[in-house]
Amino acid sequence: MPLLEEEILHCEGCGVKLQMEDPLKLGYVPEQALQKIPVICQRCFRIKHYNEMSSATLNQDDFLRMLGSIGHTKSLVIHIVDLFDFEGSLIGGLQRFIGNNPVLLVVNKIDLLPKVTNWNKLHNWVQKQAKENGLKTEGIVLVSAKKNIGFDRLLRMVEEQRKGRDIYVVGATNVGKSTLINNLIRDFSDLEGELTTSSYPGTTLDLIKIPLDDGKSIIDTPGIVYKHRLTELVDKADLRYVLPDKPLKPMVYQLNEKQTLFFGALARFDFVKGERQSFTCYMSNAIAIHRTKLDNADKLYEEHRGELLQPPSSDKIDALPPFTRYPVRVAKGSRTDILISGLGWIKVNGEAGADIEVHVPKGVKIAVRTSLI
Known part of the structure; x- marks a missing residue:
């Protein structure tokens, strides 16, 4: 009925x-x-x-409409991004949608980085990247929602900045937004139950208001689906290979020019020209990396994609868009990462410079940045 x-x-x-x-x-x-x-x-x-898969998601216009409604409120905005895919999960032009409301930038999944990471340097790196992307923040908090790291500092900053206002939490899919909010609920609200958390995009489908003890609310917004992230293009069953769930074990490769690295059949990295040097790969340990000569790369991909080179498997490989080539010139003396949105990044360790070509499914974002680590 x-x-x-x-x-x-x-x-x-x-x-x-x-x-x-x-x-x-x-x-x-x-x-x-x-x-x-x-x-x-x-x-x-x-x-x-x-943990059943669901294909239901909202379209981009609905996401932007919900985001735009924040500009008509007086609220604190928590923008959560994924450290594993910083440039790919940052909401471009966020200030345009939220007006003059203050923003706290919460950088999640720091538990994926090696324990020897210098957290002060990481904080400064995030601050610089946020500024370069036009995002004004009242503060930056490094957290692991999964491991409950950095959460005390976040609570203190929320209390300092909220000033009796509602809290809107915004972010892309799969950045850990619902896990973060469930932690906030336990500290600020008597609400029974918790939000649905899943590794599948589109889990939250509408604004969810969680009442706070002072009469205000935490408002969870749907995760924005960015098609430039590889995690949005692969089959949902392959997300378990692409999304890391434990600390990264960086893989270092000494390459001569004219050598290629394949990351499953999801991406290809060609060292076209430069002095022999090392490259460090930061990505899920479930992704198999294969090295070959550049002259053999096209043939290897055509004959072994979905088999030796996987994920994805042979029955899912044709669902991915065809590869597009992106040339990257790394200047001498620079400390450079090449990010493949949703897959991870490759750090160029040498200072002699390099000519590189990156091949990814059409539409996937490539970012060249100052090294995170």
């Missing part, structure tokens, strides 16, 4: 309006599930209990 207007409920997992008419549409909930607390839709139930 349909829910009456005064009985309209929203899923406490993803925020979508609940309905009992059509099991194939978003927001479906069996009648008996309405008696449970918290009330969540069938989709969230399956993600939460069975």
Whole structure:
């Protein structure tokens, strides 16, 4: 039976309006599930209990409309980004959408970096990158939502900056937004249950308001789907290979010019010209790296993609867009990373300069930056 207007409920997992008419549409909930607390839709139930995949996401216009509504409020904005994919997960032009509201930049997944990382240098690196991307912040916090690292400092900064306002949390998909908010809920709210967390994009589908003890709210926004991130293009079953879930083990390769590295069948790195030097690869340890001669690279890819070179496997390889080539010139004396959005980055260790070509599925973002580590 349909829910009456005064009985309209929203899923406490993803925020979508609940309905009992059509099991194939978003927001479906069996009648008996309405008696449970918290009330969540069938989709969230399956993600939460069975880690089941879902293809339901909002389109880009809906995301931008929700983001634009923040500019008409007086709020504190927490912008969470993924350190593993900093340039790929940063929301471009955020200030344009949120007006004069203050921003805290929360950089998640620091647990993926080696333990010897200099955190002060990392903080300065983030500050510089944010400024170069036109993002004004009231503060930067390095955290691991998964490991609960840096959370005390975040709480202190939220208290300092909030000044009795609502808190909007914004970010791209798969940056750890829901995990972060669940931690905030435990400190600021008596709400039962928690948001749906999953490694699959589009888990949150509408604004979710979590009431705070002072009458204000934390508002979770849907994760923005950026198609320039490789994580949005691979088959969902392959996300477990691409998204690292443990500290990275950097792989160092000494390359002569005219040598190539393949990262599964997801990307290709050609050292075209330069003195012999080392390159350090920072990416999921589940990605197999293969080295070959540049002259053999085209043939190796054509004959072994989806087999020797995987992920993706042979039955999924054709779903990826064809490779596009990006030339990169690394200047002498520079400390340079080449980021492949959603896959990781390659650090150029030599100071002699290098001519490089990166091949990635069409549309995937490549960023050349000052080395993170």
